[in-house]
Amino acid sequence: MKPKVKLRILTFVIIAFFSFLIFKAVDSSLVYYLTVNEALEKNRDFPKYKQLRILGIVKEGSIINNLDGSIVFEIEESGKTIKVKYKGIIPDIFADGVEAVVEGDFKDSVFRADKLFAKCPTKYEDEEYKKEQS
Amino acid sequence: MINIIGDNLIFISFLFILLSFLSYSFSFYKKNSLFSELGKRSLSIVLIILTFAIFLLEFQLITKDYSNLYVAKNVSNDLSTIFSMTSLWAGQAGSLMLWTWILAIYLFIENKKSLSKLIPASRIIGTFTLGFFIYLICFVENPFESADKIYDNGRGLNPILQNIYMSIHPLSLYLGYIGITIPFCFGIAAIISKDKSNDWISESKKWTYFSWTFLSIGLLLGSRWAYLELGWGGYWAWDPVENVALMPWLLLTAFIHSSYAQEQKKVLRRWNLLLIFLAFFLSIFGTFITRSGLISSVHSFAQSSIGNYFIVFIILILLSSAFLYYRNKIYIESEKEIKSLYSKENFFVFNNILFLVITFTVLVGTIFPIISEFFTGKRILVGPSFYDLVNFPNVLMLILLMTFAPFLPWEKGNIKPVLRYLKIPFLFSLVLSSFAFLKFESLNIFIVFLLSLTTLFSICKEFIIDLKINKNSIDKKFRRYCSFIVHFGVIIMIMGVSFSSNFEKKYDITMSEGEEVLFGDLRLRLDDIYEKETPAKSIIGANIVLKKNNNLYNLTPEQNLYKYEGNREINKETEVAIYSTFLKDYYLILVDKNLEGKLNLKLYINPLVSFLWLGSLISIIGGSMLFFRRKLND
Numbered sequence: 166m167k168p169k170v171k172l173r174i175l176t177f178v179i180i181a182f183f184s185f186l187i188f189k190a191v192d193s194s195l196v197y198y199l200t201v202n203e204a205l206e207k208n209r210d211f212p213k214y215k216q217l218r219i220l221g222i223v224k225e226g227s228i229i230n231n232l233d234g235s236i237v238f239e240i241e242e243s244g245k246t247i248k249v250k251y252k253g254i255i256p257d258i259f260a261d262g263v264e265a266v267v268e269g270d271f272k273d274s275v276f277r278a279d280k281l282f283a284k285c286p287t288k289y290e291d292e293e294y295k296k297e298q299s
Numbered sequence: 300m301i302n303i304i305g306d307n308l309i310f311i312s313f314l315f316i317l318l319s320f321l322s323y324s325f326s327f328y329k330k331n332s333l334f335s336e337l338g339k340r341s342l343s344i345v346l347i348i349l350t351f352a353i354f355l356l357e358f359q360l361i362t363k364d365y366s367n368l369y370v371a372k373n374v375s376n377d378l379s380t381i382f383s384m385t386s387l388w389a390g391q392a393g394s395l396m397l398w399t400w401i402l403a404i405y406l407f408i409e410n411k412k413s414l415s416k417l418i419p420a421s422r423i424i425g426t427f428t429l430g431f432f433i434y435l436i437c438f439v440e441n442p443f444e445s446a447d448k449i450y451d452n453g454r455g456l457n458p459i460l461q462n463i464y465m466s467i468h469p470l471s472l473y474l475g476y477i478g479i480t481i482p483f484c485f486g487i488a489a490i491i492s493k494d495k496s497n498d499w500i501s502e503s504k505k506w507t508y509f510s511w512t513f514l515s516i517g518l519l520l521g522s523r524w525a526y527l528e529l530g531w532g533g534y535w536a537w538d539p540v541e542n543v544a545l546m547p548w549l550l551l552t553a554f555i556h557s558s559y560a561q562e563q564k565k566v567l568r569r570w571n572l573l574l575i576f577l578a579f580f581l582s583i584f585g586t587f588i589t590r591s592g593l594i595s596s597v598h599s600f601a602q603s604s605i606g607n608y609f610i611v612f613i614i615l616i617l618l619s620s621a622f623l624y625y626r627n628k629i630y631i632e633s634e635k636e637i638k639s640l641y642s643k644e645n646f647f648v649f650n651n652i653l654f655l656v657i658t659f660t661v662l663v664g665t666i667f668p669i670i671s672e673f674f675t676g677k678r679i680l681v682g683p684s685f686y687d688l689v690n691f692p693n694v695l696m697l698i699l700l701m702t703f704a705p706f707l708p709w710e711k712g713n714i715k716p717v718l719r720y721l722k723i724p725f726l727f728s729l730v731l732s733s734f735a736f737l738k739f740e741s742l743n744i745f746i747v748f749l750l751s752l753t754t755l756f757s758i759c760k761e762f763i764i765d766l767k768i769n770k771n772s773i774d775k776k777f778r779r780y781c782s783f784i785v786h787f788g789v790i791i792m793i794m795g796v797s798f799s800s801n802f803e804k805k806y807d808i809t810m811s812e813g814e815e816v817l818f819g820d821l822r823l824r825l826d827d828i829y830e831k832e833t834p835a836k837s838i839i840g841a842n843i844v845l846k847k848n849n850n851l852y853n854l855t856p857e858q859n860l861y862k863y864e865g866n867r868e869i870n871k872e873t874e875v876a877i878y879s880t881f882l883k884d885y886y887l888i889l890v891d892k893n894l895e896g897k898l899n900l901k902l903y904i905n906p907l908v909s910f911l912w913l914g915s916l917i918s919i920i921g922g923s924m925l926f927f928r929r930k931l932n933d
Binding site for chain 1: 636640645681683685696872873891897899
């Protein structure tokens with residue numbers, strides 16, 4: 166066989182292998198990304214075993230610190246809220262009124278989060294600031 | 300007043316860059332050197348004006364001139380001078396201004412010293428790109444926009460961004476990102492001038508080393524910042540913003556290898572052009588993704604109209620590159636073909652395939668939410684395990700290539716001498732990794748160690764042989780040694796990453812004053828909890844003693860609450876306390892003080908994180924040596 170042909174075959178094998186791997190990996194690491202309303206409405210449409218990630222605003226005054234370091238709070242979108250329980254590292258920027266993303270799944274009506282993100286401060290443009298000015 | 304001057308300076312520079320672009324284009328098509336001179340002069344004027352403008356902006360930042368909107372948004376009275384200076388790239392308009400200025404400097408340097416016949420054509424592309432950025436700062440995101448009233452105090456910089464790593468990190472990434480523009484210009488120039496030589500590769504060489512080094516520094520500083528400041532115990536999270544910085548780096552790494560093959564053996568010509576187009580495209584695409592708000596990231600770059608301009612620019616680049624590429628396809632064919640499977644150049648091809656696969660994986664992961672929403676209407680994203688699953692075997696294969704490729708000959712390859720050469724390093728490595736396997740009982744670690752150590756020992760073997768026998772060959776092989784240093788660092792880094800991600804330990808602790816907690820051979824004692832008030836912040840902290848093998852270390856994790864008068868929404872800052880040793884990092888976070896007066900703490904024990912920093916540093920040293928050496932030689 167010519168080296169060029171061998172090279173083609175090998176390339177094909179490598180790419181096929183990784184394509185397969187990518188499909189497998191996508192399947193095993195899927196996370197549905199929803200807003201609060203979508204999560205409340207469509208909760209039943211999503212297979213139970215998959216992780217959900219929900220975006221919402223932390224409701225003012227809803228954060229309760231428990232003795233063991235876990236927190237309970239509510240995230241809201243246009244008046245509707247979801248109660249979240251979380252134990253883990255709390256991002257510095259997490260506070261009342263910030264945009265937060267929680268990842269985990271529903272146990273009854275409480276969302277058990279194993280990850281909590283709050284939007285990072287690398288703000289390139291602050292729309293509110295502009296509004297305040299005008 | 301200064302705002303108006305700055306604004307006008309940028310507008311004038313826009314006129315001059317237009318003039319420069321038009322004269323270069325005209326001189327290229329009419330082969331008229333007079334116009335080329337005009338283009339060159341106007342480009343120099345552009346640089347002078349932009350330099351002046353950037354000094355003006357710095358002056359405003361340092362003197363805290365709040366009549367400038369950008370200054371009011373990004374600095375405040377209590378901000379130190381050094382962070383006021385680095386606020387130049389804390390916001391969008393300033394970043395773009397800096398980007399533009401750096402690009403102008405690069406083009407000017409290239410303009411001055413290079414005599415290549417590719418220069419006229421490459422200048423057309425260069426001035427066009429520069430023109431795009433000047434247009435942005437002139438008409439879309441102007442850093443000299445006036446505030447409608449003069450503020451007493453500005454908005455300021457977030458406390459967690461007031462960190463020396465964070466202030467250099469974007470600058471370094473920019474230096475790298477923008478550096479890719481020059482090889483891209485040369486690539487396009489080679490196509491439009493139907494140049495059959497390999498000049499564009501040799502012209503771009505120093506720029507690729509330069510960009511690679513600065514992108515690496517930028518990535519390293521970014522992860523170091525995340526590790527020290529963000530307080531979640533890790534250094535890389537596969538966040539979209541991190542991913543878009545990584546992709547050009549990956550492609551540049553691939554390009555450095557394959558362009559070396561083209562330079563030496565005149566193969567892979569077309570392939571290299573494609574690679575550099577892709578790298579440039581991804582560097583612009585990255586800027587677009589993070590700024591347009593198309594992908595939600597934990598870093599919220601709020602959405603701005605600037606995304607639309609980038610889309611137009613990206614489409615323009617893609618279409619014109621593709622058009623030129625296909626129209627002039629026959630001129631850019633390689634002179635030679637790859638002759639043997641076991642040749643160095645062929646292993647470079649495999650290297651390229653693997654790097655492209657990683658890049659593709661990262662790209663898919665990054666834009667997955669968009670793709671899935673487009674096809675299914677549901678926003679679905681992939682978690683970090685996606686990247687780990689695909690990249691782990693890939694990196695193993697890359698290490699395998701790193702073991703073999705440096706010792707394979709060009710063209711006619713024969714694998715047997717290489718296998719003979721690698722026998723001793725492999726045996727050494729097998730013994731050591733077996734020990735590692737017995738201790739850690741992990742097959743993954745065994746494989747990583749086996750491959751990594753073989754590579755390390757194979758490199759050491761060559762160094763030893765050269766030091767003993769071929770002493771005078773050292774100068775001739777400088778480039779080879781540099782690449783070995785880079786490989787050496789990368790391997791150390793990979794070992795650090797695989798170890799720290801596999802064996803991280805995490806504990807939640809609740810303890811009261813005077814209490815002592817045991818973790819195996821490790822003791823933690825909480826001596827006291829203190830609360831302090833300063834004008835700027837209230838602090839809760841703890842004096843904790845960590846005891847290991849009869850050694851005592853003091854750790855003082857803190858939680859700061861800033862008192863702002865301004866409108867900064869973030870006021871909490873976690874000060875992580877880290878005790879780093881060569882083998883393990885003890886990473887302690889104070890979560891809060893609960894109602895009973897006890898402290899909630901988190902302890903991470905991260906093994907071999909020091910390898911990650913050390914390895915990256917070694918690679919960066921190797922990369923910069925390559926750059927400086929080339930500069931001295933040619």
